[in-house]
Amino acid sequence: MSQTYQFHNIIGKSEKILEIFEIIEKVARTDSTILITGETGTGKELIARAIHKCSPRKDRPFVPINCAAIPEQLLESEFFGYEKGAFTGAMRSRMGRIEFSNQGTLFLDEISSMSLELQAKLLRVIQEQEFERIGGLKTIKVDFRLISATNQDLKEKIKEGTFREDLFYRLNVIPINVPPLRERKSDIPILVNHFLKELREHNKTSVRGFSDKAMERLMQYHWPGNVRELKNLVERLSVLKQQGIIELDDIPSSMGISVIPQMKPLVDINIKKGISFHTQVAEFERRLLLEALEQASWVKEKAAKLLKLKRTTLIEKMKRREIPLQMSR
Structure with a gap:
């Protein structure tokens, strides 16, 4: 394979992927905070690792944390570590992932899964570049490059009150959106x-x-x-x-190759012989809903946003037009 199509295990020659290659080369030399967005399975961690490998920190640790894979009650200790005796079962002191990433890169995947309380603590670390272990009094200074990733719309999470707006702006210094396949x-x-x-x-x-x-x-x-x-x-x-x-x-x-049948153009009506107004309006609405769902990969929140509808309204219309709520496989 031509090396033109491969960049640190990221494979592709499409215009969108080549643009990402260029972005990686530009941002890797800096310490700017990066937010990678994209659907599950698009390779967000590969991009984070490529940035680290191209950076001056490449010989230091790359420390990934999947915030969705670790139970909430354990995530804080994974982040900050703890001192001996900090809680039942803490038989010895333990270094956290943030401390371990010192001089390297910290990669927070699925960051939207983090609780508001932990978001506040992370925000302080980003701002102050220091923290304390759980149960500890000593302030530990750290120097790490932060890269985050999510498959969620964080602006929508902010509106829902489940993600801090101030943290979002700290994370979203350089956004990289990974296109779906x-x-x-x-x-x-x-x-x-x-x-x-x-x-x-x-x-x-x-x-x-x-x-x-x-x-x-x-x-x-x-x-x-x-x-x-x-x-x-x-x-x-x-x-x-x-x-x-x-x-x-x-x-x-x-x-299930043919997930959505090929649809006719949204406007394709011959009224010379007479038509049913209500039938045509219903069919137009059904095709419009299907088009939005297809463009949104059947993520109803995204489809509703494209049509400027509430999610609940979209679901009601899908039921009325006999559109399945889940994409058939």
């Missing part, structure tokens, strides 16, 4: 070849590639799970096939 489909063949090459190098399979029809099927799919879903599919099909070429018949029909 359906918006960069020209990268699919490159990604597939990359994943196949990795599998061959690890002796998991001898599959050489996908047939034209099989690849065409991949290009038609909506990819709700993004690059992660594509990688898992390539591995599954290759391990089952073991050698040769992946054919169209090898791809599971359960993928």
